[in-house]
Amino acid sequence: MPKVAILGAGAMGSGLANALVEAGWDVNLWGTWLDDHLIDAIEEGRPHPRINVVISGKVRPFRSAGLEDALDGVDVVVVSVASQGVPKVTEMALPGIAKAKALWLTSKGFMPVDGKILLLPDGIRSIAKAADVELPPIVAIAGPVKANECAAGEPTATIFGCKSRDVAVEFARAARSEHYCIEATDDEVGVEICAPMKNVYAIMLGIADGLEEKTGKPHHNLKAATFNEAVREMSILSTALGADPATAYGLPGVGDLEVTGLSGRNKVYGVRIGRGEGAKGALQAMTELEQTVEGVPALPLAISLVEQSAPQIKDRLPLLYAARQIVEEDVPDYAAVLARAVLPPKP
Amino acid sequence: MPKVAILGAGAMGSGLANALVEAGWDVNLWGTWLDDHLIDAIEEGRPHPRINVVISGKVRPFRSAGLEDALDGVDVVVVSVASQGVPKVTEMALPGIAKAKALWLTSKGFMPVDGKILLLPDGIRSIAKAADVELPPIVAIAGPVKANECAAGEPTATIFGCKSRDVAVEFARAARSEHYCIEATDDEVGVEICAPMKNVYAIMLGIADGLEEKTGKPHHNLKAATFNEAVREMSILSTALGADPATAYGLPGVGDLEVTGLSGRNKVYGVRIGRGEGAKGALQAMTELEQTVEGVPALPLAISLVEQSAPQIKDRLPLLYAARQIVEEDVPDYAAVLARAVLPPKP
Numbered sequence: 001m002p003k004v005a006i007l008g009a010g011a012m013g014s015g016l017a018n019a020l021v022e023a024g025w026d027v028n029l030w031g032t033w034l035d036d037h038l039i040d041a042i043e044e045g046r047p048h049p050r051i052n053v054v055i056s057g058k059v060r061p062f063r064s065a066g067l068e069d070a071l072d073g074v075d076v077v078v079v080s081v082a083s084q085g086v087p088k089v090t091e092m093a094l095p096g097i098a099k100a101k102a103l104w105l106t107s108k109g110f111m112p113v114d115g116k117i118l119l120l121p122d123g124i125r126s127i128a129k130a131a132d133v134e135l136p137p138i139v140a141i142a143g144p145v146k147a148n149e150c151a152a153g154e155p156t157a158t159i160f161g162c163k164s165r166d167v168a169v170e171f172a173r174a175a176r177s178e179h180y181c182i183e184a185t186d187d188e189v190g191v192e193i194c195a196p197m198k199n200v201y202a203i204m205l206g207i208a209d210g211l212e213e214k215t216g217k218p219h220h221n222l223k224a225a226t227f228n229e230a231v232r233e234m235s236i237l238s239t240a241l242g243a244d245p246a247t248a249y250g251l252p253g254v255g256d257l258e259v260t261g262l263s264g265r266n267k268v269y270g271v272r273i274g275r276g277e278g279a280k281g282a283l284q285a286m287t288e289l290e291q292t293v294e295g296v297p298a299l300p301l302a303i304s305l306v307e308q309s310a311p312q313i314k315d316r317l318p319l320l321y322a323a324r325q326i327v328e329e330d331v332p333d334y335a336a337v338l339a340r341a342v343l344p345p346k347p
Numbered sequence: 348m349p350k351v352a353i354l355g356a357g358a359m360g361s362g363l364a365n366a367l368v369e370a371g372w373d374v375n376l377w378g379t380w381l382d383d384h385l386i387d388a389i390e391e392g393r394p395h396p397r398i399n400v401v402i403s404g405k406v407r408p409f410r411s412a413g414l415e416d417a418l419d420g421v422d423v424v425v426v427s428v429a430s431q432g433v434p435k436v437t438e439m440a441l442p443g444i445a446k447a448k449a450l451w452l453t454s455k456g457f458m459p460v461d462g463k464i465l466l467l468p469d470g471i472r473s474i475a476k477a478a479d480v481e482l483p484p485i486v487a488i489a490g491p492v493k494a495n496e497c498a499a500g501e502p503t504a505t506i507f508g509c510k511s512r513d514v515a516v517e518f519a520r521a522a523r524s525e526h527y528c529i530e531a532t533d534d535e536v537g538v539e540i541c542a543p544m545k546n547v548y549a550i551m552l553g554i555a556d557g558l559e560e561k562t563g564k565p566h567h568n569l570k571a572a573t574f575n576e577a578v579r580e581m582s583i584l585s586t587a588l589g590a591d592p593a594t595a596y597g598l599p600g601v602g603d604l605e606v607t608g609l610s611g612r613n614k615v616y617g618v619r620i621g622r623g624e625g626a627k628g629a630l631q632a633m634t635e636l637e638q639t640v641e642g643v644p645a646l647p648l649a650i651s652l653v654e655q656s657a658p659q660i661k662d663r664l665p666l667l668y669a670a671r672q673i674v675e676e677d678v679p680d681y682a683a684v685l686a687r688a689v690l691p692p693k694p
Contacts, residue, residue, distance in 0.1 A: 144571030157572035181690035224491030225504035228602035255575035339502040343528035
């Protein structure tokens, strides 16, 4: 029975814990210094506060002081914290990670290192290199996975991306169950680009929904054109950074954008903008409700990534730059800005 | 000012009429023998009964007896009737079509000719050949266009596909307006495959929504996996028939599937199945409400097309064959059949 330590007891870490129990794994779930109330609920058999699903009694919970115990003798370590927490948690867990057969990653985002925007696996590699620690293979996990459904054993498709295709296949087989089904790819870059980008683009999808609320008229044509342009831009950006163009057309791009556009805070934020609350006002309202909108911090990092690493494709990403105008510059004519970005230019 | 005769005063023909008026075209709109009540509304300036939008007073309506007048001196003829009506309307209009510079096609479907399933443009070509009439270039029109929004001047992205890329570009420029924006492609086959297939797949998307109603639990992961598999299968099928794989990843595939999954009768039919009404019972209920579900007649034609023209890819279309089991065989375990078709197999 493979043994895993999942670092981060939030929605995705806990959802994955249940999925891996179903697949027959021995699961340690470590909560960070921010997760005590989550571990309380898990220990007491109450539904997880973030996803309203009970975490299996077979999962062994650990509190932040128990990191060393949680990592003891595991085959796989999973980093499953918010992207801002990845550097610190990685550093803390490095000794355990170094002994494992693989490091999995469900965190989604970009990592600025000395002013340069890196994809998370490369950020983790730079941390390990600085500490002179040799890492096992990294497996990037993405795809259309709402954690609550994953935890509840609802049918879920996901994808494991590892530079070594054999490693991706090995774990995609080992972690598979009836409900949690896994594709394997060697396209780490494609998986890691789509994961945070789709949060940015889901805000834009939400705007089309909000325009319907504001005007009383459906804007389905605009929403579909936005979806189409988002997929195109994810493929263009990931390809420019060395990925397989097909990855954005599969589970990490098309699939994950679909699920992220159905519900979630990025979409809700977009709906508020579309309704006319103003990008800044809407963000403040959500912050007061303690609702994090992942796409907002990802947006300037994505723009920096493009300008540092793929400036030649700037002009081919009109929706990304429209997102900047709408979210960061809070332009009043956001509906026209969105439409201009996603409607085909004159051929 | 280019002059067009749109044949068929239903939702899409009338929506296109308004869009072309906005682009400065001179528009004749001909109603078939089934469209008299639609022409009544247009003549009286009432909202079009199918889309609840007033058709521009600049559109000249014609009744079925006035086909010859409607076709007189036009540059472009648009066939915009239900796919079953395409052969008859094409035959009736052939003299006018032969004199035009192009034949546009918004109808979506397949055409059985002597037992062989053809794409609509090839079906039209076979009709013209039998009548010894030389056709102008055919422009296939698809993409995420809800006719009501198109008619109302809401932002809309669409695509014109013609074997001659120059012709596609010429008309994509000429018909463009601020709200109706057009991509051009030379991939007629890709456009024509996606148009009817997405109706079939939208039924499957609806099932995921219906399962949420039935169980009280969201099935967003399943819906997103279904969306992803539908796009993949549209790309596989169109590629096998000679199309560019990218077409299914653009407006005709990804874009149109998105809009078709948001609303419309194919999706509603799927929701009813997902809720547990049974495929046959749900179809009967919708038929009694005079609600046509385009994906239902398209499904067996799509299966025949695959088995006649691309039998080597049968095994790569599990969602299409699951649709057959669910819609035609009315299997009671439709939720499991859908999940098996769209979740990744063991790698």
